[in-house]
Amino acid sequence: MSRALTPSQTIGPFYFGTIINAYRQDLASQGVAGERLQIELSLHDADGAIVPDGLFEIWQANSHGRYDHPDDRRNLPLDPGFDGFGRASTDTTGRATFSTIKPGRVPWPAGGLQAPHINVSVFARGVLNRLATRLYFEGDPELAEDPVLKLVESTRRATLIAKRDASGIWRLPIHLGGAHETVFFDC
Amino acid sequence: MKEETYRRPAPGQDHPPNDSPGYKSTARRAPSRPAVVLPHSLSEITGPSQRAARLDSGENDLTRQRMGEPLGERIIVQGRVLDQDGKPVPEALVEIWQCNAAGRYHHPGDQHDAPLDPNFYGGGRVRADADGAYKFVTIKPGAYPWKNHHNAWRPAHIHFSLFGPAFATRLITQMYFPSDPLLSFDPIYNSVPEGARARLQAAFDMEATQPEWALAYRFDIVLRGRNATPMENV
Numbered sequence: 001m002s003r004a005l006t007p008s009q010t011i012g013p014f015y016f017g018t019i020i021n022a023y024r025q026d027l028a029s030q031g032v033a034g035e036r037l038q039i040e041l042s043l044h045d046a047d048g049a050i051v052p053d054g055l056f057e058i059w060q061a062n063s064h065g066r067y068d069h070p071d072d073r074r075n076l077p078l079d080p081g082f083d084g085f086g087r088a089s090t091d092t093t094g095r096a097t098f099s100t101i102k103p104g105r106v107p108w109p110a111g112g113l114q115a116p117h118i119n120v121s122v123f124a125r126g127v128l129n130r131l132a133t134r135l136y137f138e139g140d141p142e143l144a145e146d147p148v149l150k151l152v153e154s155t156r157r158a159t160l161i162a163k164r165d166a167s168g169i170w171r172l173p174i175h176l177g178g179a180h181e182t183v184f185f186d187c
Numbered sequence: 188m189k190e191e192t193y194r195r196p197a198p199g200q201d202h203p204p205n206d207s208p209g210y211k212s213t214a215r216r217a218p219s220r221p222a223v224v225l226p227h228s229l230s231e232i233t234g235p236s237q238r239a240a241r242l243d244s245g246e247n248d249l250t251r252q253r254m255g256e257p258l259g260e261r262i263i264v265q266g267r268v269l270d271q272d273g274k275p276v277p278e279a280l281v282e283i284w285q286c287n288a289a290g291r292y293h294h295p296g297d298q299h300d301a302p303l304d305p306n307f308y309g310g311g312r313v314r315a316d317a318d319g320a321y322k323f324v325t326i327k328p329g330a331y332p333w334k335n336h337h338n339a340w341r342p343a344h345i346h347f348s349l350f351g352p353a354f355a356t357r358l359i360t361q362m363y364f365p366s367d368p369l370l371s372f373d374p375i376y377n378s379v380p381e382g383a384r385a386r387l388q389a390a391f392d393m394e395a396t397q398p399e400w401a402l403a404y405r406f407d408i409v410l411r412g413r414n415a416t417p418m419e420n421v
Contacts, residue, residue, distance in 0.1 A: 003272070085235035106229045110226075129203065131218065151223055177216070186222035
């Protein structure tokens with residue numbers, strides 16, 4: 001029997017409880033294979049003001065490019081201690097940090113491989129639908145060939161590409177609107 | 188390589204528009220450009236299903252998280268997590284949070300002049316069973332004022348968070364109570380297309396109501412279903 005979708009609603013300002021108890025900012029315990037990364041996402045509104053009551057979730061493959069999920073049936077290693085899921089709210093400066101490993105490349109349905117990327121969900125008061133975006137890594141030679149970036153106007157691709165600062169932290173500002181509006185995906 | 192994909196919602200039929208002028212906070216927080224349509228790859232059809240998350244027993248009873256019982260009307264909220272084909276989403280993680288019976292959240296940002304209840308925290312979670320069935324015991328949340336417009340009140344609601352099987356199926360929503368007179372005034376509820384709004388109202392459930400103990404409400408949650416055909420080439 002066909003059923004109608006349950007509509008989305010905002011997370012509101014007062015999410016907490018289980019959602020906060022289930023925060024996951026350190027994704028990769030010791031011994032997990034891969035290049036260690038520190039990531040800092042920040043959230044900004046259309047005026048550029050910080051959003052201190054947002055929530056980020058991230059989802060990524062392990063260093064071998066394998067998702068810890070039953071529908072990823074490829075014969076690639078899974079890492080005990082790494083499931084690829086992270087969740088953190090923005091702080092009073094609009095930032096959230098994650099400690100993880102660099103994901104490997106995953107295939108594209110039409111053939112070839114995607115550049116390494118982390119899938120990002122954004123929730124906040126005033127945001128009625130989950131916003132989905134991606135984080136890529138500046139300098140990766142695979143960026144030029146990435147089939148998803150190719151779907152994005154060239155002038156807007158930079159909104160998806162994190163830059164590494166002098167202290168080694170990968171930073172990506174996410175703008176809900178304005179001149180630097182982030183590319184969000186209908187996925 | 189062929190992958191199964193998830194059905195896309197028809198625009199304007201199920202979900203609210205990002206920019207919903209009655210809900211003022213959307214003005215500075217709604218993206219103005221259309222989302223880029225992304226074919227589904229492994230990144231979208233996998234997701235943090237949280238099937239492995241360890242839950243304590245009793246996390247679904249919000250009336251037993253503190254020393255004593257919270258004040259308010261004890262209720263049962265139960266239902267099933269399904270997809271658009273009516274198939275259960277087995278072992279779905281369901282997270283909820285809500286204010287107390289007086290309309291106050293246990294949250295430092297909530298400054299509403301209503302009492303906190305030391306016996307009510309307001310967060311719960313449960314894993315649905317193989318049939319997608321879940322059940323919470325809680326108290327009925329109160330209505331509370333907010334500053335969206337003059338004399339703005341949120342109807343009583345419980346926030347729900349679901350992962351479903353994939354990144355593409357992630358959903359956060361709110362459950363409302365049937366025939367609440369505040370619904371017609373609420374810009375968040377009314378941001379949803381008219382034909383879809385009633386899906387956010389739980390149904391009173393006399394059969395599940397427990398004599399001498401608690402009223403019951405039924406709230407089924409429907410997540411995106413899989414496409415019957417494996418691939419859409421874009």
